[in-house]
Amino acid sequence: MLEELEKLFSSIVKTNSFEGFDTDGYHWFRMEDGEFIGLPADELNERELALLHHIASPVSLPNGNSTDTAWYQLLHEEAKTDGLIQNPLYADGCRFIFFDIEGQAKAESFREAMDNLTENPLAFIWFTKHTGLIIESRQKEPIHYEEVVDMLMYDLSASIRLFISPWLPSVEDAAKQYEWLLKAYQRIPSHASNHVLYFKDTVPQLMHSLLSKSDRQHIAQHILQGLDEDNELLRTVRMYFACNQNLTLTAKKLYIHRNSLNYRLDKLTEKTGLDIRKFQDAFALYLAIHSLP
Numbered sequence: 499m500l501e502e503l504e505k506l507f508s509s510i511v512k513t514n515s516f517e518g519f520d521t522d523g524y525h526w527f528r529m530e531d532g533e534f535i536g537l538p539a540d541e542l543n544e545r546e547l548a549l550l551h552h553i554a555s556p557v558s559l560p561n562g563n564s565t566d567t568a569w570y571q572l573l574h575e576e577a578k579t580d581g582l583i584q585n586p587l588y589a590d591g592c593r594f595i596f597f598d599i600e601g602q603a604k605a606e607s608f609r610e611a612m613d614n615l616t617e618n619p620l621a622f623i624w625f626t627k628h629t630g631l632i633i634e635s636r637q638k639e640p641i642h643y644e645e646v647v648d649m650l651m652y653d654l655s656a657s658i659r660l661f662i663s664p665w666l667p668s669v670e671d672a673a674k675q676y677e678w679l680l681k682a683y684q685r686i687p688s689h690a691s692n693h694v695l696y697f698k699d700t701v702p703q704l705m706h707s708l709l710s711k712s713d714r715q716h717i718a719q720h721i722l723q724g725l726d727e728d729n730e731l732l733r734t735v736r737m738y739f740a741c742n743q744n745l746t747l748t749a750k751k752l753y754i755h756r757n758s759l760n761y762r763l764d765k766l767t768e769k770t771g772l773d774i775r776k777f778q779d780a781f782a783l784y785l786a787i788h789s790l791p
Contacts, residue, residue: 503535511536525626527554528574547626555680556625569621569633572669573676583669587618587635592672594663595632595643596683601656611650615641631680633672636665644694651693660694661686702788714789721786723770731769732787734762738774739784 504510511524513534524536527550535554542550550556568582582588599608605624612620618637624630634641643660651658661683666672679697685707686700706714718726725732734752741747749759763774772779 507537507541509538509541525550525556527556529554551625551629552684555677556629565619565621566623570623572673573623575673585669588669590636591665591667592633592635592669593665594672594676594679595634596661596663596680597630597632598659599628599654599656600658601654603654603656607654608656611653615646647693658693661700662694662696664697702785705785706788709789718786718789721770721772721782722790725766725770726790728769731762731766734759735766735774735783736787738763739780739787743775743780 513536523539525539525542525547526534526536528534537550565582572582597608605627609620609622612632616634616637618635621633622630623633643662647658647660663675663679666675682697682700682704685704686695692699709717725735734748737751738745738748741751745756745759749756752759767773770783772783774780774783
């Protein structure tokens, strides 16, 4: 992989330590073997930068407080900071919030807005000027991001996407899980409609991303049985899942009578041979729909 990158980018810089290197004018990435590569920020266009984010782990040095630095060192295996591991703030665990900001919001403004959501301090690690990671400690009243994201976007005049990990039991476990969760975050399509995505909600998308294009096509073909060509029925199925398989709410959202909804679901069974009211059939349909282009 590195050889291919060197062919594409003649100005690539390789190092095992950032000492003496420009950490402001370069975009830095960590390869699978642990080596760091850097490319001048002014020589990369948005498409090239997006490509690098998918094939390597973005890295930026912390420029915040000591807790930010300690988390950075721990997650990038530079140091095992006992002070962080023993910090009572993380005694009950923590979780990662990966973020992506589109707009003119400044890093300081975003951090201040996030800090105002909780009494406990948040730790920040920035990948780029617009992306990064927040570490939230577990508390009695965790932040419900889906309830505040619209307010944040309005206040900052920016579009914000958040990918929220499960609660991790300890700082040490968080360090072990970081690389995998970062890759999971990178697999989520950038055009996802939801501004707040919890890990559990993205499992079908993650499974989808692990499959080859051919596998996805076969799953969609064999499970959907032409359902993707029936716009009304496909919309009904998607709304049924969006409403957590609640028939009454689904009918209300579709502005139809519940009997009409049952008629459509019976039609779905006739077309696909699957009963969406059964867990295994519903899961197969859910995965197949996520396999659609």
